[in-house]
């Protein structure tokens with residue numbers, strides 16, 4: 001039997017006002033897949049991630065994670081900390097009073113995981129930030145802060161990683177460094193990744209699958225090759241903005 005999809009979202013609808021921000025969204029993501037959600041500002045990408053993380057209930061529709069019911073309409077059946085996921089949101093939310101090492105150790109302590117010093121040291125090494133371990137966020141560059149936030153989301157060994165524009169605000173060199181790092185770690189650990197971006201180049205470079213969102217709906221979903229061949233004018237306009 002095929003393993004349950006990592007994410008099975010069915011008819012997810014969410015309103016803050018009269019117009020739905022998520023409008024009957026269906027999304028199925030296989031375990032180990034790297035999926036980008038591509039769409040313009042305000043189309044509902046962040047809201048979708050928040051629903052997956054369990055930070056937002058739905059008005060209607062349902063979500064299962066790894067075959068386990070997680071959200072059923074307004075009811076959260078699995079709390080965020082029980083969803084085996086890591087997230088990296090646009091606002092990095094680093095804590096001014098914690099050092100880099102303490103940021104990495106924090107999630108391990110909360111989850112009462114073992115071997116905290118070893119796991120912390122391994123993550124510092126993987127991200128090549130050992131020399132920053134004793135620094136506070138205000139003593140780090142933007143790119144270094146981004147690495148700390150990435151480390152904090154990965155150190156707890158999530159099965160699913162949710163990323164909301166993790167490369168925004170970085171210069172080209174740092175962008176490419178962190179993008180390669182994310183892809184390598186995701187492949188090595190067979191992580192399932194949902195990666196939100198409005199940059200089609202990023203989505204095509206990283207993903208196995210891309211879902212294009214427009215006004216709260218997924219208007220097309222497929223492999224990068226399938227999307228390149230799409231005849232949907234909205235999709236074409238999005239992937240060829242200059243063409």
Ligand SMILES: Nc1ncnc2c1ncn2[C@@H]1O[C@H](COP(=O)(O)OP(=O)(O)OP(=O)(O)O)[C@@H](O)[C@H]1O
Pocket residue numbers: 016017021039040041042043044045046047048198
């Ligand atoms: N808590 C909220 N209350 C009211 N409206 C909200 C709330 N959160 C989001 N919205 C609205 O829902 C819509 C979708 O927002 P969302 O943040 O999901 O979009 P997005 O695609 O992630 O945009 P961006 O790329 O700019 O981050 C927007 O019109 C936004 O103003």
